Amino acid sequence: MTLVLLDKTDGVATITLNRPEAMNALSKDLRRELCAACQDVRDDRSIHALIVTGAGERAFTAGLDLKELGESGLGPANDRDAATNPVFALSEMPIPVIGAINGVAITGGFELALACDIRIASTNARFADTHARVGITPGWGLSQKLSRFIGLSRACELSFTGQFLDAKTACEWGLVNHVYDPDQLMPAALALAQDMTTIDRDFLKVYKDLIMTGFERNLADGMAYENQISLPYNADVSMEDVESRRLAIIERGRKLKG
Template sequence: IVTGAGERAFTAGLDLKELGKQGLGAATDQNPARNPCRALESLSIPVIGAINGVAITGGFELALACDIRIASTNARFADTHARVGVIPGWGLSQKLSRFIGLSRACELSFTGQFLGAETACDWGLVNHLYEPRELMPKARALAMDMISVDPDFLKAYKQLIFDGYDRSFKEAMALEKQTTDAWNENVTAESVEQQRLKVVERGRTLKN
């Protein structure tokens, strides 16, 4: 789970004063050891972004690097790259349009306007909205739900989804077939039955 301290800000990204003195190295470095977005993208486990406040420019990019985003009602997003004359180097120019549509992404990026929490949820940028005090308990509950899945399966499924997302639909379907054949070859009827019983029990628990 990635979140900011307190309830006011997720992160405002890189320090513009620092960039103005030391140059843009930090904004273009692709090494996961120094680039937080690449570090998150390199993780084989799911990453939940709990967006608790403003996520601006580099902070917006960090939010987009999370696999799943939930937000508090205090959350706001803004891409101010155009206002400072720096082309994004952490993925925003390509990811945002894929998540909310080309026209909406262009409007946000070309104006630097803020996007409020409710609209972000309506546009599919975040999955759910919660009151600030509920955000982290909800994030932890979501994480615990995922942890209940076999970890090796979860990693393999995440890799398949993201590897396929980077390909054409036809190539992605071929990748799914290849991955399915390799994985399911080791799945036995007994294991399916065991998992079926767990699913039934989980359904009963959730209803209660």
């Protein structure tokens, strides 16, 4: 059975975790296939955006396969190699990554969702951090990212209880951008990704780096980094290109209005 499905259509890649009978749990084999799929997408310059989702409607992913974990230990799960660690494979993606959270995202699955640049969810989506209950500390960034995304107090509540966070509240807290009925989640994700394909891929890479690098720094250092990148980049932009793109923006606005 193929544990990870990869589809490429019209500039958009979709990676689907395909172990629905096991809540799309992240076994070693699935993690390896997921990292390989990410490498495939990274190497394909025709792809402008990536969607990550889970098969079925029950689970995005329930996280690491605890049965396998109990038998063989963590192994390479906590390494920082994009060839074996799916969170780092997604983090190194030069194009936008949209997490279409179709069901539960638990512990390692929560961490995988946090590795996506943009998260949208179905009404079936629920998030939970059960690291404390399992007795394993996060190794994929959740302990640092979650408080930055939803605030320190809310992150502490989730992590110190293991309680579920429903999709509606996740949206109110800013963890996900939008919530859809289950049958509308993938059409919405594809529409969002397709919109991104109309932006130059190389520019998306530069802009994503600006945002993500700045997010990891304090404001002053982030502003300095933006200045460092933008001065030489903008100096190479011709006024003719700016004008043609300005006209394209006006035309796009007219079409959206109509």
